[in-house]
Structure formats: structure tokens, C-alpha cells
Amino acid sequence: MSDTKSETWVTERLHDHYAQSLRADAVLYDSKTDHQRLKVLQNGTFGRILTLDDVVQTTEGDNFIYHEMLTHVPILAHGHAKRVLIIGGGDGGMAREALRHAAVEQVTMVEIDAGVVDFSKEYLPMLSQGAFDDPRLNLVIADGAAFMRDTEDKFDVIIVDSTDPIGPGEVLFSNSFYGHAARALSEDGIIVTQNGVPFMQGDELTGTLRAFQALFTDCSCYLATIPTYAGGPMAFGWGSHSKAAREVSQPVLEARFAAAGLTAEYYTPEVHKAAFALPGYVKKLFP
Known part of the structure; x- marks a missing residue:
């Protein structure tokens, strides 16, 4: 942190040649857990901001984009x-959106760090909005890679809500992890992954897609623009044992969206279909 004219700014240096700074009107939480350094900042534009090791993870202001696109796209497709698995997601935002689907019978959330869940309940309750109290949520405090390796359950949707591939999140981008995930998917199941900002982190997307090409009948990615994930649109990896889900028509998505009774701030069936239209520089990252 650096103080300039009594203002406190927090600078994220995730990328080698680019950084972003956010003004911290207040530091509400700052503590080191067994796995990482957690901070909650207050910002005039984004509200409360969660950082892990000084890298922005989610914000009160724009988290709805990330969470809606990683849940509604695969679930409605x-x-x-019926059964959704979330790897990571300790702030509860992903569970919040998945549980808005009444037809989903169980959401299993595997979070490595109990400290993230505990402080999120206290400092970021607007993200989970009661999701931790939903009886359909099965919260497992464990290493996501080990859980995926050992589970004998089958899931219709697997959502990998990981940090960037550094520290505890690195193993969630490995070929062995994806292989175990492919085995844990139901026959027509879908896996979606957080794959960073491809303009800045192209190798991340390429690595995931290379693994997906070997494991799934259908693989691709889709995009969404999230202000605090700076450097262009964010990519979400997509893998499925069936091509049918990505080929679902917009009218069918509209019917499913209406039947689910969802309200969303970013997701629409039109955005769903358009998100798979990729610019040239992203297409070039496909192996």
C-alpha cells in the first residue's frame, strides 16, 4: 500500500507489465490464514473488495457478472x-447463483480454506445472500484436486471457481485434475472453468483447452467483461461429453430462463449465445 495525499491505494501486480490500483477508503479485514493473505477493502465504486495475496478475487459491485456467467450458462444449457459441484467459491457467490435454480437438488462446494468461508460470512454476506444456510448446499472443506481425484459421485455441472494458477490454485489447472473432472461428469455433463483474461494470460486458456480437447467431445470457451478483472474480457473454459448443450437454441434458452423464474443483472439468453462468439485473438489461442 502507498499513501498519497492521505489516500490509500492498493496495487495488484498479477501481470508482469501491467498493474491496476484501487483506492481503499477503508481496510475492513487483513489477516493471513494457513493458505493465503486475506483482505477486505472498501471502495467507492466497487463497494467491498476481497483480495487474496493482494490479487482481486471478487467485489460487491461487479461479482454478479462472474457468478451469473459461470452458473447460468452451463445450468441452462x-x-x-440436478447435481452441481463447485470447486472453490468460498465467498458463497457461486453457490448463491447455482441455488437460485429450484431444479438443482444439491450443490457441493469444495473450498480448501475454511478461513475464506468464515470471514466471507461476516464481511461479505451480500455475496452469499444466505446460500450457506440452504439445506441443498453441501460444504466440504478440503483440497479441490484431492476431492476430484477421490470422488465417486457424478455431477451434471462442475464449476471450477479457482484463483489464478499460482499458489493453492495452481493444481486446479493441471491435466490430471481435468481428467478426474471428466470422469466425475454425468453422461451429458458440463464443466466450466475460470481461465483469466486471455489478452494477458493466453497460456492459461491454451493449456485448459489442450486438456479439454483430449477429454471431451465438445470444448470451447466463452467470454464476459468484468471491470475488476482488467485487461479485456475474461474467458471461461467449456467442456462436455455431448455437443448438444452448446448447440441449444436461443428460444429454448429463453423458455428455460423463464421457467426457472430467474432474475439476473448480466445474464440473458442473448448474452449466453453471444458469449461463444470469439474474437480472432482468442481463437488463435486454441491449440
Whole structure:
């Protein structure tokens, strides 16, 4: 942190040649857990901001984009998802959106760090909005890679809500992890992954897609623009044992969206379909 004219700014240096700074009107939480350094900052534009090791993870202001696109896209594309697995997601935002689907019978959330869950309940309750109290949520405090390796359950949708591939999140980008995930998917299941900002982190997307090409009948990625994930649109990896889910028509998505009774701030069936239209520089990252 650096103080300039009594203002405190926090600078994220995730990328080698680019940084972003956010003004911290207040530091509400600052503590080191067994796995990482957690901070909650207050910002005039984004509200409360969660950082892990000084890298922005989610904000009160724009988290809805990330969470809606990683849940509603695969769940509505699937059409009859009953069992959802979230790897990571300790702030509860992903569970919040997945549980808005009444047809989903169980959401299993595997978070490595109990400290993230505990402080999120206290300092970021607007993200989970009661998700931790939903009886359909099965919260497992464990290493996500080990859980995926050992589970014998089948899931209709797997959401990898990981940090960037550094520190505890690195193993969630490995070929062995994706292989175990492919085995844990139901016959027409879908896996979606956080793959960073491809303009800045192209190798991350290429690595995931290379693994997906070997494991799935259908693989691609889709995009969404999230202000605090700076450097262009964010990519979400997509893998499925069936091509049918990505080919679902917009009218069918509209019917499913209406039937689910969802309200969303970013997701629409039109955005769903358009998100798979990729610019040239992203297409070039496909192996």
C-alpha cells in the first residue's frame, strides 16, 4: 500500500507489465490464514473488495457478472441439472447463483480454506445472500484436486471457481485434475472453468483447452467483461461429453430462463449465445 495525499491505494501486480490500483477508503479485514493473505477493502465504486495475496478475487459491485456467467450458462444449457459441484467459491457467490435454480437438488462446494468461508460470512454476506444456510448446499472443506481425484459421485455441472494458477490454485489447472473432472461428469455433463483474461494470460486458456480437447467431445470457451478483472474480457473454459448443450437454441434458452423464474443483472439468453462468439485473438489461442 502507498499513501498519497492521505489516500490509500492498493496495487495488484498479477501481470508482469501491467498493474491496476484501487483506492481503499477503508481496510475492513487483513489477516493471513494457513493458505493465503486475506483482505477486505472498501471502495467507492466497487463497494467491498476481497483480495487474496493482494490479487482481486471478487467485489460487491461487479461479482454478479462472474457468478451469473459461470452458473447460468452451463445450468441452462444443460437443461435438467440436478447435481452441481463447485470447486472453490468460498465467498458463497457461486453457490448463491447455482441455488437460485429450484431444479438443482444439491450443490457441493469444495473450498480448501475454511478461513475464506468464515470471514466471507461476516464481511461479505451480500455475496452469499444466505446460500450457506440452504439445506441443498453441501460444504466440504478440503483440497479441490484431492476431492476430484477421490470422488465417486457424478455431477451434471462442475464449476471450477479457482484463483489464478499460482499458489493453492495452481493444481486446479493441471491435466490430471481435468481428467478426474471428466470422469466425475454425468453422461451429458458440463464443466466450466475460470481461465483469466486471455489478452494477458493466453497460456492459461491454451493449456485448459489442450486438456479439454483430449477429454471431451465438445470444448470451447466463452467470454464476459468484468471491470475488476482488467485487461479485456475474461474467458471461461467449456467442456462436455455431448455437443448438444452448446448447440441449444436461443428460444429454448429463453423458455428455460423463464421457467426457472430467474432474475439476473448480466445474464440473458442473448448474452449466453453471444458469449461463444470469439474474437480472432482468442481463437488463435486454441491449440
